[in-house]
Amino acid sequence: MAVNNSRRRLVSNLMTGATLVAALLAVIPLFAILVHLIYKGASSIDLQFFIKNPAAPGALGGGVANAIMGSAIIVGATAGIALPIGVGAGVYLNEYGKGRFGWMVGFVADVMNGTPSIIVGVFVWTLLVRPMGHFSALAGSVALSILVIPMVTRTTEDMLALVPNSLREAALALGYSRARTSLTIVVRTAWPGITTGILVAIARVTGETAPLLFTALGNLNFKTDIMQPMQTLSLQVYVYATGPFPEWHRLAWGAALVLVMLVFVFGLVARFATKTKYHAR
Amino acid sequence: MTDPTPDAPRTTSRSVGGDLVFRATVTAAAAIVPLLMAALFIQLALGAWPTIKEFGLRFLYTSTWDPVAEIYGAAPMILGTLVSSIVALLIAIPLSLGVAIFLTEFAPQRLRGPIATMVELLAAIPSVVYGLWGIFVLIPVLRTLVVPVLSAVLGWTPFFSGNFQGNSMLAAGIILSIMILPYISSVAREVIRAVPDSQREAALALGATRWEAVWSAVLPYCSGGILGAIVLGLGRALGETMAVTMVIGNRHDIGVSLLEPGYSMAAAIANEFAEAASTLHLSALAEIGLVLFVITVLVNSFARLLVWRVTRKFGAT
Numbered sequence: 395m396a397v398n399n400s401r402r403r404l405v406s407n408l409m410t411g412a413t414l415v416a417a418l419l420a421v422i423p424l425f426a427i428l429v430h431l432i433y434k435g436a437s438s439i440d441l442q443f444f445i446k447n448p449a450a451p452g453a454l455g456g457g458v459a460n461a462i463m464g465s466a467i468i469v470g471a472t473a474g475i476a477l478p479i480g481v482g483a484g485v486y487l488n489e490y491g492k493g494r495f496g497w498m499v500g501f502v503a504d505v506m507n508g509t510p511s512i513i514v515g516v517f518v519w520t521l522l523v524r525p526m527g528h529f530s531a532l533a534g535s536v537a538l539s540i541l542v543i544p545m546v547t548r549t550t551e552d553m554l555a556l557v558p559n560s561l562r563e564a565a566l567a568l569g570y571s572r573a574r575t576s577l578t579i580v581v582r583t584a585w586p587g588i589t590t591g592i593l594v595a596i597a598r599v600t601g602e603t604a605p606l607l608f609t610a611l612g613n614l615n616f617k618t619d620i621m622q623p624m625q626t627l628s629l630q631v632y633v634y635a636t637g638p639f640p641e642w643h644r645l646a647w648g649a650a651l652v653l654v655m656l657v658f659v660f661g662l663v664a665r666f667a668t669k670t671k672y673h674a675r
Numbered sequence: 676m677t678d679p680t681p682d683a684p685r686t687t688s689r690s691v692g693g694d695l696v697f698r699a700t701v702t703a704a705a706a707i708v709p710l711l712m713a714a715l716f717i718q719l720a721l722g723a724w725p726t727i728k729e730f731g732l733r734f735l736y737t738s739t740w741d742p743v744a745e746i747y748g749a750a751p752m753i754l755g756t757l758v759s760s761i762v763a764l765l766i767a768i769p770l771s772l773g774v775a776i777f778l779t780e781f782a783p784q785r786l787r788g789p790i791a792t793m794v795e796l797l798a799a800i801p802s803v804v805y806g807l808w809g810i811f812v813l814i815p816v817l818r819t820l821v822v823p824v825l826s827a828v829l830g831w832t833p834f835f836s837g838n839f840q841g842n843s844m845l846a847a848g849i850i851l852s853i854m855i856l857p858y859i860s861s862v863a864r865e866v867i868r869a870v871p872d873s874q875r876e877a878a879l880a881l882g883a884t885r886w887e888a889v890w891s892a893v894l895p896y897c898s899g900g901i902l903g904a905i906v907l908g909l910g911r912a913l914g915e916t917m918a919v920t921m922v923i924g925n926r927h928d929i930g931v932s933l934l935e936p937g938y939s940m941a942a943a944i945a946n947e948f949a950e951a952a953s954t955l956h957l958s959a960l961a962e963i964g965l966v967l968f969v970i971t972v973l974v975n976s977f978a979r980l981l982v983w984r985v986t987r988k989f990g991a992t
Binding site for chain 1: 691693694696697698700701702703704705706707708709711712714715718719721722769770771772773774776777778780781782790793794796797799800801802803804805806807808810811812853856860884885886887889890907910911913914915916917921941944945948949960961964967968971972974975976978979
């Protein structure tokens, strides 16, 4: 009996240790990636890197000014298209969507969240690029919007669900209309949480590459016309990383470092925005 | 808007009208979500129609891909997607479940937050950065450290035979495993946390060790949800594009060895779509997209239902 017990305790300790090892193994790639990004990327980053456009293939130097501008324009346009729709759909789901239609919308949003982004690129190509006859930053923004809408829909709904019903009842009892209650009481109370969800979604699509390959396409020049092909940081990393020149590989690490820092900054801001009194579940 | 009660104050009728406008607006926004999904499916199906008509089911199981002769068979890509995803799951399942169990059951309270955050940061790194890291860090490490060992130990099996060529199924599978790990572990954590504490307490009270409590009282209770977490990870792996495109090798053949290059459905679209010149080539790529779309929708729906059933069973969100 005693022997049996010590064996059971040994198994228990071994398995506990195994889960600890799994946790350590899981965080190794994160550090490996971050260390390489900083080690190889930081040396490429100087002032030139931010204010110059890519050099001719094979030439030394060059920067990512066009890509940074392009990312800002494309992601900005994405926010303009997707946020009203996503937040609106989330408000619908929480305020009215308790029936079968609401369930269906929520379920479809979940499934769309898992849809490969490259497929969205193909869809927008057939929808916009082919009829218009050319690639454009706008098509890229539409593709990214299709990724953002379901994400924002779901987080908005989740955040609104955290608002205590007593607040809603109090507003209605004071004679507020449903619309005014929803907008000025419920949405406003949940706004910090919704902002977090928005920032997380924006951070995710800032790093997206696949849906932009045949919508925004990429551009080696500095462009601000949303109807023309445009570069983004993510596309720039892809082009530089898969190109044949060592100089490009060096710039790829620099661009990747800038991209990851941008994404992480969005994430950090999101984390601080969440600190609201209704966050605790 | 006619006012049914003329005596009521004006604000009421205005606010009733405002309510209707508000409700109509948010309903329209909500309707866009399923409409987009339907439009996606219809556009892909229309785009794929020429190859569906031309090749029928042969498209799915033949392996000739010749844009010059206009003959298309997607078997190498379909198989490559499945194989790289299975390799990814084999690596990611034990690790991510280990992380989930450690964080919910064993880790000291102080460590839980930081480790969870670090694992979730893996999901924030863009796919193209994984690809970059894969090309310049992972593949050299595999070449010098991992593959010699694999070849020595498992070289007699067809899966690890032949020469390592850098870009390979193995590299793609490993990158994918890192990318899906945070998804599986976060959903698994959610479902494990949804198991009521009374389960653990009952097992411990009966004299179970902590591991026995987890193994016999917690995991069986949420096994459906854990399966759901794994299937969600599979859905991610199937559709992952950039990182795979950059390390899988893009070879239009079916090979057994994981050390050799392969191809995946998403990688084929990413590489060829912008350059496809003929209608049939575009259509073939659209059909690959359609097949990938249908597979991921089925996989994700199944996973969602599984997770939803478990978290609902215990009344947690």
